Amino acid sequence: MNVKTKDFIFKTWIIISAIIVFLIVTYIFGYIFINGLSSINFEFIFGDPRGMPIGSEGGIFPAIVGSLFLMVIACIFASILAISTSLYTVFYAKSKKIESIIHLIIQSMAGIPSIVLGLFGYTLLVLNLRLGRSLLSGGITLGIMIFPYIQVRAEKTLSEVDKDIIGSSYALGVSKSYTIFRLILPLCKTDIISAITMAGGFAMGASAPIILTAAVIFAPIPKSLSAPVMALPFHLYMLTGEGISLEKAYGTALVLIMILLIINITAACLNITKRNDR
């Protein structure tokens, strides 16, 4: 085979792969859109689930709010830890050994199957720490899941800040912490927020970590962190798994996908504005 044919085959393979991915994504979206659209109305989005079995009628509003709450708690929990860890590895860790141990731990964390995380959260938070099946337990479990994702992106952003700019801050006699809070973090703000937003979307779509730690079949909008919640992925799982209502399930899936789409587009827009500023 000569170089030209090889090149041609390779190129065709790339194009075909791209088309396949595009078709699959469009198909999933289209399929859910067509099937789910009929059940979307005001009552579905802003009403409580009703009927017997519950969910066969009414709406999914508590699940939407529950999912958003879970996402926010997961993001707060994960980003505090992730940003601190990355600041440590980039600016404070003196030994390469400690740094690589931290990286190893984070990579291992990223590899934990989400159902195992769910069991971990159940044992530690729900049972041992007596937090119960609650918004807080679920949020923290999801937070552990998205922590590695935010940490890796935050660390990359922080380590890409121009060393000379950091140096000229030190050269003014300014302390490291002031440099970090007043110079480095403001510079990395957009990138880090975009990473947190995308991770939030990831957390919102996950059901395994919350099955045992937070989600229930029916609950009102939670009034405290210790209350159990409804969540979109879990509600979807119940609607289909228990054969309650396929129509409502498609509607729920459509709402979930739309929210995730909005979150991801927001994150992408943040990235674009950042690039234009440069």
Add this chain to the structure above:
Amino acid sequence: MDILKINNLFVNYGDKEIIKDISMNIKRNKITAIIGPSGCGKSTLLTSLNLMLEVNGGNFTGEILFKDKNILSYEKDNIRKMIGMVFQKPTPFPFSIYKNLTYAPIYYGTKDKKELDNIVKTTLKGAGLFNEINNDLNMLATKLSGGQQQRLCIARALTVNPEVLLLDEPCSSLDIQNTKNIEEMLLRFSKDYTIVIVTHNLAQAKRISDYTAFILDGELIEYNETEKIFSNPKDDRTKEYIEGIYG
């Protein structure tokens, strides 16, 4: 009077020895130029003086006295406040001009808006930028021209009232006009500040400095009044270097 005294300074990065046994004194309120070929250790010598060396991962042995007191006995941040530094590449913070200049004063506790405005005004005037950018204080500093950026960085170094100003080839990326602006500014400054400038531009050293040190392979070859160095170098290597460039 000598504001900085360097005694038997050795500097190394890991196994590599960059500065070998340099001893020299730097006179207060004078401009001292450090010349020498690329990679001879000029910049390393400069970064030793405000302890920026350790940020870059280097170590030194020997003694550096600032106002007759070992620099290691000062707080590290304090030494950097008193001995300001300007880098080769302009390094404005990607904030507004105003924020660039109030960054350090706010850290040192100046909160009053009027006082901050005053610092901005004085330092911009000092750097000869005031008339050029007075109306655009909220403009992003990175949008300034290269020469303006470098002058802003000098202004920023002045916001903390240093006594010594270290400049590491501040004009190497600038055109003739901007170089001239900065040279005139440094001449004006020498009344109030002690200036140490690393330069590969011999003509520049000759134009602005009172003293010149010639460094070769980490060793101080010759250190004298600029006029004497250029008119009557004592060491053959100095002579060759100076003539080599002109010839």
